Amino acid sequence: MRCHAPDHTGGAAVMPQAAVDPVLPPDITAQARDLGPLESPAIWLTAAGAAVAVLAVTIALGHHRRARRWGTGGAVVLFLLAAVTAVNSYVGYVRTPDDLGRLFERGSGAADAVGMLLDDGADEPDAPADPAATAQHHPAVTSSAQRVDVLSLPDPADAVPSGENYVILPPGYDDPANAGHRYPVVYLIHGYPYGGPRDWLTSGAAPDALRNLEADHVIAPMIVVSVDLTAGAPSKDWEGLDVPGGPQLETYLAKTVVAGVDHHYRTLADRRHRALGGMSGGGFAALNTGLHHLDEFATLVIALPYDDLNDSIGVLDGHLSTIAANTPRHYLPTMTFTAPISVLLAAGTGAPTDVATAHRIADALHHRGQEAVVHTEHGFNHTWHTARATLPYLLAFADQNFHSPTPTS
The missing domain is CATH 3.40.50.1820 (Alpha/Beta hydrolase fold, catalytic domain)
Structure with a gap:
């Protein structure tokens, strides 16, 4: 719990207090350390497992040219997805679908459209309607x-x-x-x-x-x-x-x-x-x-x-x-x-x-x-x-x- 000493404006001199590392309630620290849904290692592990499975099936059906082509392409896409999500799981840059939407919104065209669908607008202000505006708020x-x-x-x-x-x-x-x-x-x-x-x-x-x-x-x-x-x-x-x-x-x-x-x-x-x-x-x-x-x-x-x-x-x-x-x-x-x-x-x-x-x-x-x-x-x-x-x-x-x-x- 926060304990604030009162401000002093007169009387006896106040001795400086040494800075200390705050002690926080466990629920606050747990929430701050929690992984978001898009940071879960389960995502990249699932993608990597699927890539291995697709690759194994592709090898088994290697005599079918179309299956080999589609299977190889699918395995590559899944391996790339596993790599990207593994990096995100480590770095923690994209926590939620909303975060992913805001990342897509930095792009244009289709990427921006996808971003707008993913972003629910929580904790996010509207963009200023007028570039010369000084402040814009909900x-x-x-x-x-x-x-x-x-x-x-x-x-x-x-x-x-x-x-x-x-x-x-x-x-x-x-x-x-x-x-x-x-x-x-x-x-x-x-x-x-x-x-x-x-x-x-x-x-x-x-x-x-x-x-x-x-x-x-x-x-x-x-x-x-x-x-x-x-x-x-x-x-x-x-x-x-x-x-x-x-x-x-x-x-x-x-x-x-x-x-x-x-x-x-x-x-x-x-x-x-x-x-x-x-x-x-x-x-x-x-x-x-x-x-x-x-x-x-x-x-x-x-x-x-x-x-x-x-x-x-x-x-x-x-x-x-x-x-x-x-x-x-x-x-x-x-x-x-x-x-x-x-x-x-x-x-x-x-x-x-x-x-x-x-x-x-x-x-x-x-x-x-x-x-x-x-x-x-x-x-x-x-x-x-x-x-x-x-x-x-x-x-x-x-x-x-x-x-x-x-x-x-």
Whole structure:
């Protein structure tokens, strides 16, 4: 259960509380770790078994040319289906038929039509009718329902031609009784490459995580924003960077997106009530951007962390000073902190490099006098399964900091 210390505005000084890894109810952690129907190993095992059976029959009927041709083709299709579903079972990118529908909807023609049939629209806002619109949302059928908006924030000045940011608003946001209530905000960044802001709604199951945490009174109502840092080119490994001669994604997030969310929604518009997080490449972007913008974010919540540009260094086109300024592994150990920060780093024990990286980042933060906690999920790897399983911990950690008396500004 959530236990919030009251805010203090006067009297005796309050001693800072050390950051801790949240303890969550078993039902919430079980739901976050559950496999979706399209992630079940039974799918690829069935497809592989069927492929073997078809191939065996084809061999037995090898003297029939037509049977051999059709049987071989069928076996190949089934083996490919087994391979694709096995990869998805491991990665956890497509959980449900709705997720599959949204994936098809990224295409055109027949693929888009199939996607529309599979997607029931749950947890998904309508696309903006007007490309120039700044915010589009479902009409609130009941004021107690969770709502998801698309906040369109293109920023041509920073070479960001699009910006379809998904805003998850808590139940009761539209209640007249809450008209004066303001909410803390968690910003989440998708992975790279081929990631996008919808991923935290589908693969990351953020709406479900929020509903479960709030229903069990583990967290207070908050706004979660899944940020679009694709710059209209999701195949590029941008890593949320200000790219020389390219999109200024760090600036776009820290200035344009934050200002846009604060303008359109009832937020607590200060660093103490903002958290920044992400998974994998989005986790790197959150770490790097958060450390560069201590005036904007007091909490970082990162899944599948890393602190080095590695293969994505190419987007900086050999600019050595820019590379150095965007490699936390190098600058963090000597960094000067103008404001305190609290960080949760989550990794799966099946990815020992992630665990080692999480501890290295935490140690570097500790040596600079900052709070950092490492959370591990047993047996999980560098996949969306881990991001989804750890998201409730990330959100609960952010909530702790939002309501902690620790001075963060």
